[in-house]
Amino acid sequence: MTASRVLRNEGGYSEATRDRVLEKVEALGYLPNRLATVFSGDSRSTFVGVSIPDLGNEVFSQVLEGIDGKLRSLGYQSVLGLTQHTLEEEESWIKTVLSWQPAGLILTGRSHSRRALAMLRGAGLPIVEIWDLNSSPLDVSVGINHFDSGFEMGRYLIELGYRDVAYVGTSHDTANAATARLEGFTKAITASQGRVTRQFCLHDTATFYPGFYGTEQLLATGAAVECIFYQNDSMAFGGMQYCERAGLSVPGDIGIAGWGDMPVASVLNQRLTSIHVSHLKIGQLASEALVARVSGEACATSNDVGFHLVPGDTVRRVAQSTRR
Amino acid sequence: MTASRVLRNEGGYSEATRDRVLEKVEALGYLPNRLATVFSGDSRSTFVGVSIPDLGNEVFSQVLEGIDGKLRSLGYQSVLGLTQHTLEEEESWIKTVLSWQPAGLILTGRSHSRRALAMLRGAGLPIVEIWDLNSSPLDVSVGINHFDSGFEMGRYLIELGYRDVAYVGTSHDTANAATARLEGFTKAITASQGRVTRQFCLHDTATFYPGFYGTEQLLATGAAVECIFYQNDSMAFGGMQYCERAGLSVPGDIGIAGWGDMPVASVLNQRLTSIHVSHLKIGQLASEALVARVSGEACATSNDVGFHLVPGDTVRRVAQSTRR
DNA sequence: AAGAATTAAGTTATCGGTAAACTTGCAAGC
DNA sequence: GCTTGCAAGTTTACCGATAACTTAATTCTT
Numbered sequence: 001m002t003a004s005r006v007l008r009n010e011g012g013y014s015e016a017t018r019d020r021v022l023e024k025v026e027a028l029g030y031l032p033n034r035l036a037t038v039f040s041g042d043s044r045s046t047f048v049g050v051s052i053p054d055l056g057n058e059v060f061s062q063v064l065e066g067i068d069g070k071l072r073s074l075g076y077q078s079v080l081g082l083t084q085h086t087l088e089e090e091e092s093w094i095k096t097v098l099s100w101q102p103a104g105l106i107l108t109g110r111s112h113s114r115r116a117l118a119m120l121r122g123a124g125l126p127i128v129e130i131w132d133l134n135s136s137p138l139d140v141s142v143g144i145n146h147f148d149s150g151f152e153m154g155r156y157l158i159e160l161g162y163r164d165v166a167y168v169g170t171s172h173d174t175a176n177a178a179t180a181r182l183e184g185f186t187k188a189i190t191a192s193q194g195r196v197t198r199q200f201c202l203h204d205t206a207t208f209y210p211g212f213y214g215t216e217q218l219l220a221t222g223a224a225v226e227c228i229f230y231q232n233d234s235m236a237f238g239g240m241q242y243c244e245r246a247g248l249s250v251p252g253d254i255g256i257a258g259w260g261d262m263p264v265a266s267v268l269n270q271r272l273t274s275i276h277v278s279h280l281k282i283g284q285l286a287s288e289a290l291v292a293r294v295s296g297e298a299c300a301t302s303n304d305v306g307f308h309l310v311p312g313d314t315v316r317r318v319a320q321s322t323r324r
Numbered sequence: 325m326t327a328s329r330v331l332r333n334e335g336g337y338s339e340a341t342r343d344r345v346l347e348k349v350e351a352l353g354y355l356p357n358r359l360a361t362v363f364s365g366d367s368r369s370t371f372v373g374v375s376i377p378d379l380g381n382e383v384f385s386q387v388l389e390g391i392d393g394k395l396r397s398l399g400y401q402s403v404l405g406l407t408q409h410t411l412e413e414e415e416s417w418i419k420t421v422l423s424w425q426p427a428g429l430i431l432t433g434r435s436h437s438r439r440a441l442a443m444l445r446g447a448g449l450p451i452v453e454i455w456d457l458n459s460s461p462l463d464v465s466v467g468i469n470h471f472d473s474g475f476e477m478g479r480y481l482i483e484l485g486y487r488d489v490a491y492v493g494t495s496h497d498t499a500n501a502a503t504a505r506l507e508g509f510t511k512a513i514t515a516s517q518g519r520v521t522r523q524f525c526l527h528d529t530a531t532f533y534p535g536f537y538g539t540e541q542l543l544a545t546g547a548a549v550e551c552i553f554y555q556n557d558s559m560a561f562g563g564m565q566y567c568e569r570a571g572l573s574v575p576g577d578i579g580i581a582g583w584g585d586m587p588v589a590s591v592l593n594q595r596l597t598s599i600h601v602s603h604l605k606i607g608q609l610a611s612e613a614l615v616a617r618v619s620g621e622a623c624a625t626s627n628d629v630g631f632h633l634v635p636g637d638t639v640r641r642v643a644q645s646t647r648r
Numbered sequence: 649a650a651g652a653a654t655t656a657a658g659t660t661a662t663c664g665g666t667a668a669a670c671t672t673g674c675a676a677g678c
Numbered sequence: 679g680c681t682t683g684c685a686a687g688t689t690t691a692c693c694g695a696t697a698a699c700t701t702a703a704t705t706c707t708t
Binding site for chain 1: 356363370371379388392396402404405417423442447536565568569588590591
């Protein structure tokens, strides 16, 4: 008991005793057992469960980097769960991670299985849902409105004069943020009598090569396409590379728009038209919100990180006469 | 006690009792407290501490994806620690994660602080050091010989006729695997009377933009450079983009070599000369080795995943007469 | 100098799951 | 009828840190 007091600087011991304890700690290589502390219920765990769909898509790597960095600085540890975009994986991970009595959870995405929802509600701990802003979150939501970001890109392309456009992305079992972007995009395009051709790379990760072969497949259909909107910048770059190989000039023959303002865009010799989102900030804000809730502080239910369109050189103003 | 037996399918109860227990479990929304089980020492924890330098460098994302995926399938959870390439961060993370009684640790890199080493030895649990193969690991080592991979690239460039070459990478406080690659590379080059000009992007992440501006800075020095070897493919692509902007043709005016055979290379219209390494496999093997050690199974001390050189179109055979 | 106040250190109980030891009830065997 | 065997279920103790309480020794107050 006295040793416990010394190690926690709680006072109530003499200098001599303190020295004797610290000497023994050193000699024995003693390391405290946090399990016992948390188990006894005297203090809360410093574990935070963090679910991420995958790390192949660089935007999620950045989100995770933001989460873990901030959690660490606040004295918490991340318990990782890569869910591969499936609710079943998420559910089984939630079950496991809850049995470890975490301080809270950070979940990517707003849709969860029925049983996951039951467990989450029953657990009664802080939950931050990130990525897709949620008007009725389980607890706290941090992210952006993906529908709106897709809509804004749609409006922008319409204003430039594009009407026959396409979308290239990946497809998973669950309705996700990318789906919401596509819906917003489609709404903006069709509202102005445009058309959206869709091309999905089934069950692939949203990175360079699916952008490349998704574009190849799209153009092989012979669809009249003036501009392609991609799920993210990595896929958009893959698409640009296909266009180059196919002898199509960008934006002369075809327009290209990405999403996420990702690292690869920083070195391209054409400025890529995209939507800027601070992925790191989403992660950081999520961690801050979670820790605030753990500490019982007030915390906004919905935290919009915002986005803005990045106009680039990969789209151009299309004269009305050149179409059709 | 009977409930505990039912939940663990241990036998020693009647069907009726079993049903009664499961019914109550459902009704109460009972979730087991793994903390208590592990704390009591009756079974081992299913936590595995995983330290990774950063996620901005895509190779580490892939390693982590391999680790977490395999750990999950074996019934373990990853507790993440992003160490930002510093031994101090690693040390403080080790101290914290050890207090949670993990089943074992997976550490990226082979160098650790003195105090970290003392804690690791004292903890007496399985430790897998990944990335840089270690002839005298703490416990188990999984990775490749980075020195050799750099040496092989050096030999290859020498054979093509290159003599004045450069290296562009990032620099951190610690000697790391990238440093070992550079040493192997330098040895191969200088052994054949070649020269290596070095250019480091200090304290930056090994990704696209540092490759771009590192190349800019290198070429601004006016050094006679025939070929540049980069820390990885992302940086190499950044460098290629700078060359294009500067009006230098690749490989006509300058040769480019990367490392890691990373995703971006899959969409380039020139095949990038690189070293192929299965990052995912390193992660998977590390997890398997760790779980084997936890289960008390025999396990090789040193696990070489291997690499091979990928010849590409970004270097060419240099005629002896064209030099100097 | 007697009693109150203060400080230092020790004792007990607790968290939840489960190993080990134990009790109970029932049926088969002789 | 009595023992034996076994299945079903219960009790106790333990893991380590620490809150709450107790005890012992010392210092302060009037």
